[in-house]
Amino acid sequence: MAVKTYREALNEALHLEFERDENVVILGEDVSGGAGGTSGEREASGGIFGVSAGLLPRFGEARVIDTPISESNIVGAANGLALAGKRPIAELMFADFIGVSFDQIINQAAKFRYMFGGRTRCPVVIRTTYGTGMNAAAQHSQALYPVITHIPGIKVAIPSNPADAKGLLITAIRDDDPVMFFEHKALYGKKGEVPEGEYLVPFGKANILAEGDDVTIVAIGRMVHFAEKAMKTLAKDGIGVELIDPRTTSPLDEEAILDSVEKTGRLVVVDEANPRCSVARDIAAIVADKAFSSLRAPIKCVTAPHTPVPFARELEFAYTPSPDKIAAAAKATVEFAA
Amino acid sequence: MAVKTYREALNEALHLEFERDENVVILGEDVSGGAGGTSGEREASGGIFGVSAGLLPRFGEARVIDTPISESNIVGAANGLALAGKRPIAELMFADFIGVSFDQIINQAAKFRYMFGGRTRCPVVIRTTYGTGMNAAAQHSQALYPVITHIPGIKVAIPSNPADAKGLLITAIRDDDPVMFFEHKALYGKKGEVPEGEYLVPFGKANILAEGDDVTIVAIGRMVHFAEKAMKTLAKDGIGVELIDPRTTSPLDEEAILDSVEKTGRLVVVDEANPRCSVARDIAAIVADKAFSSLRAPIKCVTAPHTPVPFARELEFAYTPSPDKIAAAAKATVEFAA
Amino acid sequence: MQLSREELLRAYRQMKTIREFEERLHVEITTGEIAGFTHLYAGQEAVAVGVCENLNDSDYIISTHRGHGHCIAKGCDVKGMMKEIYGRKDGLCGGKGGSMHIADVSKGMLGANGIVGGGPPIALGAAMAAKIDGTGAVSVAFGGDGSCNQGTVFEAMNMAVVLQSPIIFVFENNGYSEHTGADYAVGSGDIAGRAAGFGMPAACGDGSDFFEVHAMTREAVERARDGGGPTTLEFKTTRFFGHFEGDPQRYRAKDEVKKHRETMDALKIFRDKVTKAKLLTKKAMDEIDAEVLKLIDEAVEEARAAPPPTPDDLLTDVYISYEGGIQ
């Protein structure tokens, strides 16, 4: 296995799928960059984060489509491409731009199949970037996957490491249902081992990163790394953590989570989104229903506060769930006396 | 107190506030109706559900503004009106049209104050209609308030009866923060006693409709009425229900819910939205954390399933939480043996 | 271009089918058997048919909340449509969509759409697919005068020009969006003119005249198939009924519909033209009328008798596959 960055792993997945299936196309702002302009360099960026680099020179303008700033139509056109038999990948540069394309995501892509009585498919992938870590402030840092997880008819994938980034993206592209794919901006440079060649990670199957008896920690996306750090701290106190990365929040691998809580009796959910109606609370509620009898302590959610994302470094740092806060929450569940 | 419909109560609230404060304006599609056209009748509808009837003849075109079909600009212009010192009420005909106006709701209205360091206010009210009951199918029946409840910086009010409709709307209009106001389509004709004249219902204060010892039922909007029906069934089995209507989901009256669960030890949350990342699960999670020690049974959520809203009568009926399902869930909590 | 007798008969049959479908629904709705919002297309038949008679099954259209006419014109099964409107299990969408979401992707009919302005971006995508694959197919986005003020529609126009996509934006200007006049809501008063500003050919025609619609569309379709990019067509038309069934229409002059039924009836105008030009006989069209009425009768009868979906159907068709199932 080669060591690759999260960005490289995603880029590789795109190249593989473009090669494999000529119906795969990508569209968005600056997915290649350099359309128009004065340099004559036709691929001037390969995506603002470089994820789609190399596609244009290799697969051409018909399949690598730069668009005007028109997000409703980036997603909307992807929907139409999908209904017409293509496998489009629409890129929203930041998850916050769900704001200007929400209708095409929730009222169109997610609903076609149901509204049309099962007589169509819309295999669109909407790739986007989310999260804090770049001091990009309130309109360029949101998580927003809870909002999409809420909507029936679309799937939600949130890779936390390079291998999953590759494997989940390939799965997403081959999936016949609409998928929204959340890439964490602060993970693009993160390195990890990535299996070569064809590699698929199934949806709805959690990754159990560590087994432990005292507390289950479910963490999403970048939070998985923070939870790993917390786990090390907790180990020093002799607290054994079972660490679960759901990988996709819709579908959600309830079974893995419930099985674990049945064993540990304690749950902490870590979600970098705002708390209200979050994935953290969603998972907590599922457990409070289906694994109630196993619970030995209050379920703790470690999330961002109920505030927009602030700009200043100190504030963004305070905003984002930290390894310390995760460890403290886990410890509180272990120390809880009924 | 006079008996009025939910529609009449809302209409009265609008008239009172228009009278009281000349900064109050309303804008939206057909809020008066009859602009252009051939009849010469200037108020041709007064809102597609009649809620804004009578405003145009009384307060004139400057304050009762019919717009083209441009929801981003209905909400966006309301935001600008608010920043410029007005108290605008923007109408989105159906909550589903959050899809075409989401940016102005979540990235603009909800964030100005925070992004600008507290040096502004955006007292906008976004009125909309939600819910099943009219067989309006997947794109005209969603609840979607969980999506807005998720977003910091905006408040969410969901009146369940005519008195609250009036009192919460007046509070919303006078509130200096952005408020999204969800009116249930199937409640417009519902009658109830409504206090005369100035009547405000505060945000963040739940309504405790019934006191009981065995199980707490928290229900939202139209679901309050279904829960009341379930309560009657449960009473026959000797099960005492404490019925709570939060009235606003943001802010949420956690205290009222936690106090109740501390007494009853059991909780059922009824929410007509889809289950994932719903208000139901949000409340369940809060209780599973903060009232854990009081819990004597699994927390049950009664929600719509994870499907779009279907059209056919039989399917929409099966989709919507029913008094029977609520009663069954409550019963299950009471009969639960650890 | 001269249409053959067969083509004329088919066009007439299509328009008549739409008309009777809608006239009948207008009556049936009063029985209370049909649920939901129903927006009738009667009055605008020449647009749907004049456009779609230029298309074949590999071409795409997308429709609006007022979709029955476009569905029929693009070849959707009339009985399946009626069953869908009645919310029946073997309706075209299994009773899950209803009037506002009738679709048949196998016919290139990408759906009625309840979101005003929701369709054009999707139609653009279908046009892009046709261009990528070089099939020569075109895509038509139908919309009303009200829809042309939705931002998504303008975006689609610009993107279609940028990508030179084979798409035709058809705006049916029936004078109203719900209860608001187009003379108020379209700032410039000129939908085609606005589209021309986007850098594409655009023209305005008489939406009551099948032949005008057909000829104008033909030109646009040919240009699109030849790689000439998008076109906008605005057609002035009228709706014979309210915005939805139950609309008291207080925004309309009392005799407006009556007048329009006299002067803007696409079927009358068609009949006059083809009989005057001796292209079709009254008798041939009368025969079609009888056949259409019979079809609609049967469609209503079968729909009324058809079984509704069962609660089990609620949880299917959300996804093609979903690990863990739907709850």
Place this chain on the structure above:
Amino acid sequence: MQLSREELLRAYRQMKTIREFEERLHVEITTGEIAGFTHLYAGQEAVAVGVCENLNDSDYIISTHRGHGHCIAKGCDVKGMMKEIYGRKDGLCGGKGGSMHIADVSKGMLGANGIVGGGPPIALGAAMAAKIDGTGAVSVAFGGDGSCNQGTVFEAMNMAVVLQSPIIFVFENNGYSEHTGADYAVGSGDIAGRAAGFGMPAACGDGSDFFEVHAMTREAVERARDGGGPTTLEFKTTRFFGHFEGDPQRYRAKDEVKKHRETMDALKIFRDKVTKAKLLTKKAMDEIDAEVLKLIDEAVEEARAAPPPTPDDLLTDVYISYEGGIQ
């Protein structure tokens, strides 16, 4: 209209302040002290200042992600801005907004805005408020060539025409949206022409020439104040730096910026014109230059020394009141 000496000096000072603010940021950013995305306005000064010199504190503007120039031109405190960009507690937005969200509503500056196309609808609302209250105030929505393809912007144009709102849409066509040329993304290649199609006066001018911008804006502002409704102004301009700091600009010809710095420098052009016409002396402007440089020096120094917000600040300013508090 002839500008007074005082007006000319102020205009020059404003443009120079913007220029030096940006040139200095370009240097300071390399120290790593400034977080987040920073989009510099240098090169476009004549637009911000040429427009805003027609406005007063009761008029409104709304800006974009590239907002520093508009903020300064509309009178925002330069030191407060610098502190904000450094993320300091007493920055103009308490360190919560940063470069992309600088605002001062008390000055009619409704904010930089990180959402392309987010501003025009809001500016429209402010214009509507001015019209309702009859204050004679106008509202200006700044946007780039890229923004003019966002649906929200077209909607705002139509609605402004419908309501005859006192708003001016100013498009700064600097040739690029991020890494994409305006020649590609604007289908018609003609932003003003597209706006004219919406039924409002529209014109295109030289965005490097303060006097042209000022005069064109004056006309539009006067029309708007007199109840004549909206106008669109497109100004051709250039940015001297990358899209954001760190952009390698591979989409631009190697010598493009160098050439533009020679031929499209608003400050040089202004200096040439006013000295040739003997309206201002070189010396008077040199004095301003020195004052501006000092101001920027101080602003940077004070910003660097200023304390950051504390974690407590995280939870304030979300709402004015929120029962139960923020968690």
